[in-house]
Amino acid sequence: MNQKSHGTMYTRRRILQMFAASGLVAVPAACAGPGSGGGGDQGGGGGEALPTDGPVEGEISFAHWRAEDQAVLEKMFARFSEEYPDASVSQDISPSNDYQSNALQRIRSGNVGDLFVAFRGAQFVDMVDAGLYADLSGTDVVERYDPALIDVGQSDGTQYGLPYQLVFNQPVSNLDILESVGVTEPPPDWDSFLAMCEDVVAAGLVPMAWPGGEIGNAGHLFNCMVMNNAPSDDMCAKIESGEYACTDDWFLTTLAQYAELRPYFQPNATGTAVEPAQQLFAQGDAALLVTGSFHITAVRELGAQFPVGMAPPVTVSADERKYVGIRNATFILGVNTASDNQAGALELLRFLSETEAASTYANGTVQHLTVADVTYDNEDLAATSDWLSKETLLAPRFQFTDLDIRNAAEQACIDVVGGDSPEQAAEKAQGIIDQRIGS
Structure with a gap:
């Protein structure tokens, strides 16, 4: 340097x-x-x-x-x-x-x-x-x-x-693994995404390598999980202002869907840092790296030879879907x-x-x-440039300007994957947020 x-x-x-x-x-x-x-x-x-x-x-x-x-x-x-x-x-x-x-x-x-x-x-x-x-x-x-x-x-x-x-703050995919289980396009809805994960498990592989032990990297999945569930695109700004709450139905639905994903993360997902998650993906043992396009270089440096794409979870049915993925403009x-x-x-x-x-x-x-x-x-x-023209939402987690509030909302998701009920995690998160809003 x-x-x-x-x-x-x-x-x-x-x-x-x-x-x-x-x-x-x-x-x-x-x-x-x-x-x-x-x-x-x-x-x-x-x-x-x-x-x-x-x-x-x-x-x-x-x-x-x-x-x-x-x-x-x-x-x-x-x-x-x-x-x-x-x-x-x-x-x-x-x-x-x-x-x-x-x-x-x-x-x-x-x-x-x-x-x-x-x-x-x-x-x-x-x-x-x-x-x-x-x-x-x-x-x-x-x-x-x-x-x-x-x-x-x-x-x-x-x-x-x-x-x-x-x-693109959304899961990067190993196209060879997905093709081997019959998936040639990103799953268009929630049921298809879960079915894809089941097929990957049946093939003896991990569907999603997720760095749940690092809240900064774990939170990239949060973007995809809320993009179609929230009642408005400024959902995180409204959580911070107090207009929305983590105890609202749409957020509880999101947390319940995190619970549905528990079987599809690697063991000890909530204790995994980003480097081991990258390694799991790079060596071909996981179908998805649940961070974003910014980690493609890292997995190539770890020896990954397979073609990559992106496969974000869409948490609603195809006819309810507003967005197919997440983008972010940064490095300002x-x-x-x-x-x-x-x-x-x-x-x-x-x-x-x-x-x-x-x-x-x-x-x-x-x-x-x-x-x-x-x-x-x-x-x-070149292989992922088609995402430049797809209907993507600007990453909502960066609407938060209070990092304590952002961490509380995202930690609720991690806690659910770790075993808490959606209601427990939501109440805990909202308690922290209420204190921050009132301070």
């Missing part, structure tokens, strides 16, 4: 920090560059105007959580430096859990993340409220994206960030208002948003993107 230079290599930013920390000089905001000296302290995402041009030079820090993308990005950034020989790019990479917890404070300091990303949902909202995102509205970079896919990077009509990745790119190299960060964002660079990233990391006209040469991307 590339890090910021230390020792005798001092950047202008570091020198200013040293003087400010020593109290020897008060640094005027104007000297710190556009957007500095308050971008992280004001609500609503506002800072000084984002410079749309200027010298592209110096070190540009890119803060993100995807260590698996590091090598691909390094090659891309080498091409960027060929185009801009006075500039270099360093990646500041944190594990996803650490990034969720610590990125806001680290980025608002201005030490890292001239260009940075956020998870869709609570983190993006918090970063906009903290004033970290420079306003991208009206810049030419926005025009390089599919306008139907970037609204999750907006707040009150302002385009603060650009979601780069389009992922933005320019840091606290950066003293905003011109370089914006040019790096332009580079990542070019069709050629975006295609390199997509195929190298096995990610569908929101950038327009991307070419998918990777076999797995």
Whole structure:
């Protein structure tokens, strides 16, 4: 991992920090560059105007959580430096859990993340409220994206960030196993999904490898389970507001369906981390990996050779079905208002948003993107690209902005798989949620 230079290599930013920390000089905001000296302290995402041009030079820090993308990005950034020989790019990479917890404070300091990303949902909202995102509205970079896919990077009509990745938070399937039990298309309804699972069990295999021991990864299944059961598409926002409750009939129905799935998970499913689940799937012992398209690369690295597809559970009958799957636009790119190299960060964002660079990233990391006209040469991307045009729901779990409330709702599902009754799990979850709403 590339890090910021230390020792005798001092950047202008570091020198200013040293003087400010020593109290020897008060640094005027104007000297710190556009957007500095308050971008992280004001609500609503506002800072000084984002410079749309200027010298592209110096070190540009890119803060993100995807260590698996590091090598691909390094090659891309080498091409960027060929185009801009006075500039270099360093990646500041944190594990996803650490990034969720610590990125806001680290980025608002201005030490890292001239260009940075956020998870869709609570983190993006918090970063906009903290004033970290420079306003991208009206810049030419926005025009390089599919306008139907970037609204999750907006707040009150302002385009603060650009979601780069389009992922599918739904089970990945081993097409060889499914074909061997007579399944050639994703099951269209609940009865068909359960029948598929029964056929896989009869073949001596595990229907679903599910990381129920990690709530962050276990919760991807939650998206599919509620997408057709809920009375409205904003179901999670309404749980958080108190308009809906985990004790409502539709949520109890969802929990009862989790109970129906108990025989089809691997043993000790509620204690399984994501890596063992990936291994079970990669070695051909499970028909589905119940996380999402973002883990296809991991199972390929574990040696999986079989063709993959996706098979999300549809919890209703075919005629009641609104959605066939789940999508999510995330990895929301933005320019840091606290950066003293905003011109370089914006040019790096332009580079990542070019069709050629975006295609390199997509195929190298096995990610569908929101950038327009991307070419998918990777076999797995090409094989699953039909999902780009299917009727999918934007992942509802990221409607939650209070992570304690989200965890309570999702933990209820895990508890049911672990043996609790739907009613017990719902009452427990709603008790936590009521406390949070009332606090």
